[in-house]
Amino acid sequence: MILPITQYGNSVLRVKCASVEQVDDTTKELVANMLETMHDANGIGLAAPQVGLNIQLVVIDIPEDEEEGEEPEMATVNGELKPIRDIMPLVFVNPTLEPYGKQYLFTEGCLSVRNIRANVARPEFVKASLPQLDGSVLEIDCGGLLARCLQHECDHLNGFLFVDRVSSAAKLTLAKKLKKLAQGY
Ligand code: NI
Numbered sequence: 001m002i003l004p005i006t007q008y009g010n011s012v013l014r015v016k017c018a019s020v021e022q023v024d025d026t027t028k029e030l031v032a033n034m035l036e037t038m039h040d041a042n043g044i045g046l047a048a049p050q051v052g053l054n055i056q057l058v059v060i061d062i063p064e065d066e067e068e069g070e071e072p073e074m075a076t077v078n079g080e081l082k083p084i085r086d087i088m089p090l091v092f093v094n095p096t097l098e099p100y101g102k103q104y105l106f107t108e109g110c111l112s113v114r115n116i117r118a119n120v121a122r123p124e125f126v127k128a129s130l131p132q133l134d135g136s137v138l139e140i141d142c143g144g145l146l147a148r149c150l151q152h153e154c155d156h157l158n159g160f161l162f163v164d165r166v167s168s169a170a171k172l173t174l175a176k177k178l179k180k181l182a183q184g185y
Helices: 025-040 144-156 168-184
Strands: 045-047 057-060 073-075 078-081 089-094 097-108 113-131 135-141
Touching: 025 045, 025 135, 045 144, 057 113, 057 144, 089 168, 097 144, 113 144
Parallel strands: 089 113
Antiparallel strands: 045 057, 057 089, 073 078, 073 135, 097 113, 113 135
């Protein structure tokens, strides 16, 4: 089932989320619906607040780069280097992230902030501890789009949006657009 995606201006996007203590059939149904909603909207990540729930649950699905000759994106997963396609779609609760490395700018967008894209500076790499629905834990060390996406999605679990993290000059440029979004959400 496709769920409505909460939009900028909705206070549900600004709350620190509670951890998920118990995974049951309702959680699994929610995950299936979140994946369907994300795919339908052509997104690569969706956090629970974006469907109106303040719990620490995230789904990510980064499609493979289809350009010929491109090396597949790799990550170290539980100590083993593998293509990230092997762990997609990625579903986790209660993540712990440790970003590291130099900050770099990359253009981000968000399904909850319509029609706005902006450069955001974040560390290039992430070490992440990602508890799975079955109770196991994925330990990931990665860079690239996955590191970027993990940081963006985990921000959602703390009530942050990418537009909070743009430069002050960019904030000025975005202010009008954001005000409009907040009024019309
Ligand atoms: Ni987002």
